[in-house]
Amino acid sequence: MKIVLVVLLALLTFQIGSAQSPSDSISIKKKMGPVFYQHGSALRMNQLVEITKSNPEAYTYMKKAKSNYNAGSVFAFTGGFLLGFGLGPVFRGEDPSWGLMAAGGGLIGVSVSLTSTANKHAKKAVGIFNDGLKELPKNPQIELSFGLASNGIGLKLRF
Numbered sequence: 470m471k472i473v474l475v476v477l478l479a480l481l482t483f484q485i486g487s488a489q490s491p492s493d494s495i496s497i498k499k500k501m502g503p504v505f506y507q508h509g510s511a512l513r514m515n516q517l518v519e520i521t522k523s524n525p526e527a528y529t530y531m532k533k534a535k536s537n538y539n540a541g542s543v544f545a546f547t548g549g550f551l552l553g554f555g556l557g558p559v560f561r562g563e564d565p566s567w568g569l570m571a572a573g574g575g576l577i578g579v580s581v582s583l584t585s586t587a588n589k590h591a592k593k594a595v596g597i598f599n600d601g602l603k604e605l606p607k608n609p610q611i612e613l614s615f616g617l618a619s620n621g622i623g624l625k626l627r628f
Contacts, residue, residue, distance in 0.1 A: 494599045495520065503588050505595060514538050517591065520598070527598035534590035541583030548576030 495517070496506045505512045507520065514535050521527040555569030612627040 494602055495595045497592060497595060502584070503592060505591070514587075514591075517594070521594055524598050524601045527594040527601065530590045530594035530597065534587045534594060537583045537587035537590060541580040541587060543580075544576045544583060545580035548573045548578075548580060551576065 493507065495512070498504050498506060505517055512520070518528070518531050518535050521531045550573070551569050552573030555566040555571075555573060557566075559565050612625075614625045614627075616622070616625065
């Protein structure tokens, strides 16, 4: 009887240990700009917005980050196009169009500012999201009792 009880207790312990899920926190690694990871895979801005929907405050910051990121991308594309278009005559042996190049450079500067603001909002949203996650208790209260159950005598495990 003791062996059966020990084996049953060991199986319950293994089952409880495997029931814990991995952390859903988002980590930030710095490369050319911040890169956000969850469960080992890099996340895009759209994925970050979807993940943070469960936390209203983090979701608000992430929506701001996404709108700044999108606007920055539009300004960067337009600025790069103008810069390249202004530099194009140089390849034909003509003088560059300094006005287009200046406008392109200005738009790229605006895009850098917007992207920087987007990164700040995204970092703040991730911080709020990670703080809002429920941490697993260090010493979980587990109660094992033997007695009457709804359908007879049984072993009850509470955690």
